Amino acid sequence: MERNMTRIALFAALIAALGLIPSLTLAFGVPITAQSMGVMLAGAILGAKRGALAVLLFMALVALGLPLLAGGRGGLGAFVAPTSGFFLGWPVAAFVTGLIVERLRSGPLAVTVALASIIGGIVVMYAFGIVGMSMALDKTLAECTLLVTAFIPGDIIKAVLTGLITQALARSRPAALLSRS
Amino acid sequence: MISLISPVETWAHRIPAGAKLLALSALTVALFLTDRPAVLAAATLAVIALYLSAGTAFLRQGARHLRMLWPFLLLIALWHGLTGQAQAGIVIALRLLAALALANFVTMTTRLTDMIAVLTWVLSPLRRLGLPTRAVTLAIAMVLRFTPMLVENGQRLALSWRARSPRRPGWRIVVPMAALALDDADHVAEALRARGGILNDIPDGRN
Numbered sequence A: 001m002e003r004n005m006t007r008i009a010l011f012a013a014l015i016a017a018l019g020l021i022p023s024l025t026l027a028f029g030v031p032i033t034a035q036s037m038g039v040m041l042a043g044a045i046l047g048a049k050r051g052a053l054a055v056l057l058f059m060a061l062v063a064l065g066l067p068l069l070a071g072g073r074g075g076l077g078a079f080v081a082p083t084s085g086f087f088l089g090w091p092v093a094a095f096v097t098g099l100i101v102e103r104l105r106s107g108p109l110a111v112t113v114a115l116a117s118i119i120g121g122i123v124v125m126y127a128f129g130i131v132g133m134s135m136a137l138d139k140t141l142a143e144c145t146l147l148v149t150a151f152i153p154g155d156i157i158k159a160v161l162t163g164l165i166t167q168a169l170a171r172s173r174p175a176a177l178l179s180r181s
Numbered sequence B: 001m002i003s004l005i006s007p008v009e010t011w012a013h014r015i016p017a018g019a020k021l022l023a024l025s026a027l028t029v030a031l032f033l034t035d036r037p038a039v040l041a042a043a044t045l046a047v048i049a050l051y052l053s054a055g056t057a058f059l060r061q062g063a064r065h066l067r068m069l070w071p072f073l074l075l076i077a078l079w080h081g082l083t084g085q086a087q088a089g090i091v092i093a094l095r096l097l098a099a100l101a102l103a104n105f106v107t108m109t110t111r112l113t114d115m116i117a118v119l120t121w122v123l124s125p126l127r128r129l130g131l132p133t134r135a136v137t138l139a140i141a142m143v144l145r146f147t148p149m150l151v152e153n154g155q156r157l158a159l160s161w162r163a164r165s166p167r168r169p170g171w172r173i174v175v176p177m178a179a180l181a182l183d184d185a186d187h188v189a190e191a192l193r194a195r196g197g198i199l200n201d202i203p204d205g206r207n
Helices: A002-018 A034-044 A049-065 A082-105 A109-137 A141-172 B017-033 B036-053 B056-064 B069-083 B088-110 B110-121 B133-163 B170-194
Strands: none
Touching: A002 A034, A002 B056, A002 B170, A034 A109, A034 A141, A049 A082, A049 A141, A049 B110, A049 B133, A082 A109, A109 A141, A109 B056, A109 B069, A141 B170, B017 B110, B017 B170, B036 B056, B036 B088, B056 B069, B056 B088, B056 B133, B069 B088, B069 B110, B110 B170, B133 B170
């Protein structure tokens, strides 16, 4: 109980800490932040349920008024902005990522985690994000999908890094990989 | 950590947090239900008046929090300018502005402790299902402590990396950072258990 709780709190803090890293800019001028990699890592390392709880805990802190989102944003405004769909999709993204890592046990860990992060952290998260954006901007789903495609390469990089980081952690701290225990 | 809560004490700070949140939810739903430009313009003006009632410094601080909307407002202006549906564009832009500004207003005028009290109240039905709500408040406190600790550890690791390598640390730094953090989390868990665990003062007498 105590161990699960401190790890959930730790990953919520990791998502916050990753948001403080200044955003990288890809070759074609699209900024990427490390924060959504924290969501992928929470699912991949803690597993579906605990990963989703870590993300929900982080979201609760943002709702309470703490400026923990990348760029120092936060508060209740984070739930009504045009990009809020992505934010609201985070717990589901972590859950799906964790579920795939838990169930898909064949193959190298880095590849499985990268694949899980692409499905959970990109396909699922963008589904939420695009629906949210289409509601806020009153545009069709296809139009909104076009608007966000520029961010997909950056997120694929994050999914691959999540795979590499998870594999390295599984080697140095095998017991930490709750998604496979 | 810089808080979003306004340091300027306003009349709105004295209104109960629950009432503000309830009003915010109702008004946000209303903003998304209406398509009439006149209603949305009136709502936006009312929100500006709300900020002004707390002073011009407060209004300026609130305007800073709306900066993230610029790319979207520009996009809407371009899109609707080109397609000639100016009225639809104005409706969307006003709704975005009013909804975000209203939500920020509640955040700026509500103290963290009041928000936590509302959260505990909202979660209290879960206590009957056997979920300890005390764990949630404790977890919030832990995240607040862990976050600066993680940042410090990251900076220290980056320094020792630079001492040994001419290249920048990059993503690789996340691995030792996470490994150390997991060890720290386990130490905290042991310390908690040694002090009787997180469930030890549940009123139904488990101990």
